[in-house]
Amino acid sequence: MAIKVLIPTPLQKFTGDRAEIECGGGSIGELIDSLEASCPGIKARLCDEAGKPRRFLNFYVNSEDIRFLDGVETPLKDGDEVSIVPAVAGG
């Protein structure tokens, strides 16, 4: 199962400078574990000590914020696109 993951600049050192990588996982939680397997060290940046996604980091599945879906339980399927974007705002 292939899911496209868009990686923000500060994390590209874990992905060999790639902004986009393919990964597996049936949910966001599993995807994070599978990212860690291929890019060791990345999980500690994505998640806090309690293992939850950091509060200033947004995860989107096909452009929808996972907080509007099922959070880390949000299911993923082949062909989904996950983007990881640090919070910014000010309009």
Added chain:
Amino acid sequence: MTQATLAPSHSHHSHDDHQHHHHEGGHFTHLQCKECGAEYEAKAIHVCELCFGPLEVKYDYDAIRANVSREKIAAGPHSIWRYRDFLPVTSADPIDVGTGMTPLIRANRLGRRLGLKNLYIKNDAVNMPTLSFKDRVVSVALTRARELGFDTVSCASTGNLANSTAAIAAHANLDCCVFIPSDLEAGKVLGTLIYGPTVMAVKGNYDQVNRLCSEVANSHGWGFVNINLRPYYSEGSKTLGFEVAEQLGWKLPDHIVAPLASGSLFTKIYKGFQELIATGLVDAKDVRCSGAQAEGCSPIAEAFRQNRDFITPVKPSTIAKSIAIGNPADGVYAVEQAQKTNGHIETATDAEIIEAMKLLAETEGIFTETAGGTTVAVLKKLAEAGKIDPDEVTVVYITGNGLKTQEAVQSHAGEPLTIEPKLDCFEAALERSRTLDRLEWQQVLV
């Protein structure tokens, strides 16, 4: 700088000596993560690489204190640049388009309506050049963008920021590409296009525009004022705190009421007050900070109500588009600040926003946009609920101009009396309007 020893070591820190040196021409020293305290060079970066917390500009306040005085500030330019010692730029010639030093007016009539004896309005509806507070942040951001070597500047905007970025980029001869949601008010779109930038109208809400821009910022090497330049940009809002203190005769107010979109403006006004205290320009004082959101987009108010330390994003649905940010980056800090200062965060419905726009116009002669309507509506609620002491020196921040959001009040402001160019027609029409006024008042009285 006790934090420095606690901060995790960091890849940006190839030398130890660069961290806290002064940038020539400025008193800022470095960027620091508001969450974990990690320190970074003052480059075009906005989030912590370790924890993704927002980065904030740090200064050498001893150096500022040694360099500023009330007299020096008063003798400076009639713009935000009179406070340049507190701003993160190094240029000898910052981009000065006359931004800032907007009126602080004593609002007696509005105050009487609301039962407040010491009410003031900081009127950024007439901030130059594009009639919103955004000119403050953009003047700082584009000055810093030029220093950092950018030749193209950009932003994700709900309208006001696009107006400002496009206008000031034109003045500064910078290329400009702005991103806006495609459903913005016509005035805000035209008020951007006229300056000749590339305008991307994105089919989505502001949060979707923002997300797209974060991805573009990763790949295009542009200076996004509210993304990779955000630490510098947001500092411009401190001038709304500085000016109010100076205009009150170098005194801090007792209570401020300001709109909340991302929460940045709110926190920076407070930072401005704290910096004036730290540098001895004003006496220390506790300032209560209250914030206003539209009910149709109130994630910060909701977090405040529930006493949470995180923000649950929402999908905005309100006429107050300029503050309709469903995923506010500084929301948690705004909540903290309201709690810490014994302030409040309240919401206003669209109907209350329109009523408040009319109230402000009819009592003080200020035509604000929907964000200002939101702020005045919340001021009214807080006053009516006894949450503002009638004697408190209260400053309400009006941050944008009503001519940009005419759609919001188009059918709520009445119609002109159309008459023939004849005296008797005028007299008849005047008589009729007076009768209508009387009827209206009778309705109000019963």
